[in-house]
Amino acid sequence: MNTLDIRTVNVVQYIKPLREGGSLPAIVKADDDFLYVLKFRGAGQGKKALIAELIGGELARAVGLKIPELVFMHLDDSFSKTEPDEEIQDLLKFSVGLNLGLHFLSSAITFDPLVTTVDAIIASKVVLLDSIISNIDRTVKNTNLLHWNNELWVIDNGASFYFHHNWATWEQHLTRTFPLIKDHVLLSQATELRTVAEEFLIKLTDEKITEIINTIPEDWLQYEADDLSPDEMRNAYTTYLKAKLTMVDSLIKEAEHAR
Structure with missing residues (x-):
């Protein structure tokens, strides 16, 4: 089965939520030392939004548009346990597993x-x-x-x-x-x-x-x-x-x- 070569990384630090996004994406750090905007599987439209993000993003790349690198991001259950904000805590809890990240373009x-x-x-x-x-x-x-x-x-x-x-x-x-x-x-x-x-x-x-x-x-x-x-x-x-x-x-x- 032919698939694109999309990397999988692990989330090691939750840095801050991006409040302007309806689904509360967040800036996180991964184990490759890069920052990503993490889209959560536990957010409003759930995994379907991640699928749309993945397909739309890779089609855009295929036709020569600029799009940040997309990666699969593994989130474990440790982050929800230390998060004081209840809304974010729930989001982290429901998003354990594989999520989608976009390379963070700092100063964009x-x-x-x-x-x-x-x-x-x-x-x-x-x-x-x-x-x-x-x-x-x-x-x-x-x-x-x-x-x-x-x-x-x-x-x-x-x-x-x-x-x-x-x-x-x-x-x-x-x-x-x-x-x-x-x-x-x-x-x-x-x-x-x-x-x-x-x-x-x-x-x-x-x-x-x-x-x-x-x-x-x-x-x-x-x-x-x-x-x-x-x-x-x-x-x-x-x-x-x-x-x-x-x-x-x-x-x-x-x-x-x-x-």
């Missing part, structure tokens, strides 16, 4: 669309990718983009693939476009959608999609409430992405019309 600043213009190709890649993965959370209110070393970095794809919150109806999403693209923070600068679409179709091969989907840890795909098996879920994500790539023309028309 939140992208401000009023201050920074973005290269049309990069803006178009972000907009088209978010159309494909149905990312509802890249708006002026919450850009989920960073400016670091004079480059645009894509973070926070956890609100993508919202079909997976109701597996009973996932197939209904295969033919839908993404009208919410009208609220995308980079839409006005995304003037090269057709150009980047050609690159997407070259780089997002069936093999690459399968490789990314196969990287999802098995236990992230196990939910008592869901009827699908982990293999059926992998197949659903793969089928969804392939379907979106076949209708890329419709997604572009929709975005251009909204712009």
Whole structure:
């Protein structure tokens, strides 16, 4: 089974929560001495947000966008025992096991669309990718983009693939476009959608999609409430992405019309 080579590290220090994130991610230190932003499996949208983060992030990397390194982060049960804040204590307790971390970009600043213009190709890649993965959370209110070393970095794809919150109806999403693209923070600068679409179709091969989907840890795909098996879920994500790539023309028309 082809998978991406994603490192696994152990959390050795909980440094501080990031209060601006709804799911209370945290800056932590790992046993490789690097700092990471840790996304918790025990947070609101749980493991599904981690799956969306992983797939969206690695697709972004595959099409040449800047994204911090993603790592699997193992959290043991010792941290919840020493945490005085009850909310964080619960989060740590429910997140024992494998979580997801993004390399922490120190001194990065939140992208401000009023201050920074973005290269049309990069803006178009972000907009088209978010159309494909149905990312509802890249708006002026919450850009989920960073400016670091004079480059645009894509973070926070956890609100993508919202079909997976109701597996009973996932197939209904295969033919839908993404009208919410009208609220995308980079839409006005995304003037090269057709150009980047050609690159997407070259780089997002069936093999690459399968490789990314196969990287999802098995236990992230196990939910008592869901009827699908982990293999059926992998197949659903793969089928969804392939379907979106076949209708890329419709997604572009929709975005251009909204712009």
